[in-house]
Amino acid sequence: MSHSLFGPLEDVAGDAGHEAHPPRMGFFTDTSVCIGCKACEVACKEWNLVPEDGLSLTGMSYDNTGALGASTWRHVAFVEQPAGRASRTDLGMPGMGPPEPAPAPDGPGQESESGEGGVRWLMSSDVCKHCTHAACLDVCPTGSLFRTEFGTVVVQSDICNGCGYCVPACPYGVIDIRPGDGRAFKCTLCYDRIGEGLTPACAKACPTESIQYGELDELRERAGRRLGQLEEQGVDGARLYGADPEDGVGGDGAFFLLLDEPEVYGLPPDPVVTTRDLASMWRHVGAAALGLVGVGVASFLGGRR
Numbered sequence: 161m162s163h164s165l166f167g168p169l170e171d172v173a174g175d176a177g178h179e180a181h182p183p184r185m186g187f188f189t190d191t192s193v194c195i196g197c198k199a200c201e202v203a204c205k206e207w208n209l210v211p212e213d214g215l216s217l218t219g220m221s222y223d224n225t226g227a228l229g230a231s232t233w234r235h236v237a238f239v240e241q242p243a244g245r246a247s248r249t250d251l252g253m254p255g256m257g258p259p260e261p262a263p264a265p266d267g268p269g270q271e272s273e274s275g276e277g278g279v280r281w282l283m284s285s286d287v288c289k290h291c292t293h294a295a296c297l298d299v300c301p302t303g304s305l306f307r308t309e310f311g312t313v314v315v316q317s318d319i320c321n322g323c324g325y326c327v328p329a330c331p332y333g334v335i336d337i338r339p340g341d342g343r344a345f346k347c348t349l350c351y352d353r354i355g356e357g358l359t360p361a362c363a364k365a366c367p368t369e370s371i372q373y374g375e376l377d378e379l380r381e382r383a384g385r386r387l388g389q390l391e392e393q394g395v396d397g398a399r400l401y402g403a404d405p406e407d408g409v410g411g412d413g414a415f416f417l418l419l420d421e422p423e424v425y426g427l428p429p430d431p432v433v434t435t436r437d438l439a440s441m442w443r444h445v446g447a448a449a450l451g452l453v454g455v456g457v458a459s460f461l462g463g464r465r
C-alpha cells in the first residue's frame with residue numbers, strides 16, 4: 161500500500177489503511193498555564209512502567225531530565241529568561257529577583273545585569289508530536305512503528321530490532337534507543353488507555369489542564385480561541401506550534417501554544433519530515449543512472465566506429 165509522504169492530509173488513519181476508524185485524537189499543550197509540577201512525567205512513568213532516567217541533575221535549572229529520550233516520554237522544560245523579556249509576556253507566572261548585589265568594599269554594589277524584574281520561567285511539557293507524516297514510521301524496516309486507528313504513532317518494542325533508523329529520521333529528536341536494552345522507545349499517546357475511552361495518563365494527571373487531550377479538529381479550534389484570548393489580554397509573543405497542516409510535517413497530532421520562539425523551548429523552528437524529498441531524490445538518481453547508461457552506450461558505439 162502507498163501513502164503520502166508530505167503535505168496536508170485530511171484522513172491520516174485512512175491513509176494508513178484503517179477503513180473505518182474513530183476521529184484523529186491528539187494533544188493541545190497550553191504552556192501559558194503550565195506550572196512545572198511534573199505530574200505528567202510521573203504519571204507517564206507509572207502507567208507505562210518507564211524506567212528512571214538516570215536522575216543526573218543538570219545543576220542549571222529545576223529541569224532534571226533535560227530532553228525527551230527512551231526513558232523520558234514527557235519532558236517538562238524550565239526556561240529561565242532575564243527580566244528584559246518578562247515584560248513581553250507577563251502572565252503573573254512565578255518568578256524571582258536576582259540576588260542582592262554584594263556591596264563593594266569601597267562603594268555601592270554593582271548593578272545586576274538582569275535588572276529590576278529578575279527572571280521569568282517558561283515551562284512546557286514536551287512529548288512526541290505524533291506527526292501527520294512521521295518519518296520514524298516511514299523508515300522503520302520491521303513495521304515496529306505503526307499508525308493507529310486514532311492517527312497516533314506507536315512503537316511496538318517487542319518487534320523492534322534496534323537498527324536505530326528512526327532516531328535520525330525524527331525531525332524533533334524524540335524517539336531514542338534505550339541504553340542497555342537496544343530497542344527504540346517513545347510516547348504511545350497511551351494507546352492502551354485511549355482504546356478503552358480513557359484519557360492518557362499525563363493529561364489526566366495535569367492539575368492545570370495545560371495538557372488537553374481530545375479530537376484534533378476540536379483541539380485546533382480551542383487553541384485558536386485561546387490564542388485570541390491571550391492576544392486580547394495584550395500578551396505579546398504567544399503563538400501556536402505544530403497546529404498548521406501546511407507545515408513541514410503536515411501538522412502535529414500533539415501541538416503547543418508557546419509564549420516565545422520555539423528555539424527558546426528547544427524545539428526546531430521549521431521541522432520538515434525527512435522523507436519529504438524522497439521522490440525527487442529518486443527522480444534525480446534515475447536521471448543520473450540514465451545519463452551514465454547513455455554515456456556508456458555512446459562511448460561503446462564510438463569505440464566500434
Ligand code: SF4
Pocket residue numbers: 288289290291293294295296297313329330331332333334335346
Ligand atoms: S515526533 Fe518523531 S518520533 Fe514522534 S511521530 Fe514524529 S517523527 Fe515519529
Ligand code: SF4
Pocket residue numbers: 203204205207208233234287346347348349350360361362363
Ligand atoms: S500519552 Fe501516555 S505515553 Fe505519552 S507521554 Fe502521556 S502518559 Fe506518556
